[in-house]
Amino acid sequence: MPVTQLVKPTIDIGVVTVNQDAMVNFYGNVLGFPALPDVPMEGFLVKRFQVGDCVLKIVQFENEPGGRSVAGGLGDSTGLRYWTVSVNNLDALLAAVEDAGQKIVEGPTEVRPGVRIALVGDPDGNLVEFVDRPIS
Incomplete structure (x- = not known):
């Protein structure tokens, strides 16, 4: 067990x-x-x-906590670097992120046929990966 x-x-x-x-x-x-x-x-x-x-x-x-997390891209440090949300409207989502003045860190990138990803930074610099894939 x-x-x-x-x-x-x-x-x-x-x-x-x-x-x-x-x-x-x-x-x-x-x-x-x-x-x-x-x-x-x-x-x-x-x-x-x-x-x-x-x-x-x-x-x-x-x-207020005294320490801060390490900002940057996926490979810039160890530890929990991102979390993933699967969506079917990546372009609209990225437009909303840009309109709000937030940073698209990477992408959108097609990682395999029909599947695109993008990394977005939240206001604190935490990374959220959005995966646009066909609805299954």
Whole structure:
């Protein structure tokens, strides 16, 4: 039997920020992920968004963390560098990102016939990979 016994078949992603308003605007308004109820905790606030079956959590602490993550492209450092969202409207999504003044870090690039990818930076420089693939 596996050691990890899941009770939910998806993962939640937590992003700590000092720029919660800009992050909430980007994920909620620019990308259009539906907002879920906030979760206030002692010392921090969690803003949540539904991303398919997953939940994206944008966390801001009352006391600003002293460290910062390493910005840059995929191969610029180790660790969690990006997360992937599969879409069928990559061009419209990238236009909305550019219109909002956010950076398209890479792409769009066709990685195999009928499948294109692009990397987008959020307001904190975290990378989101969008994969445009045929609907299956």
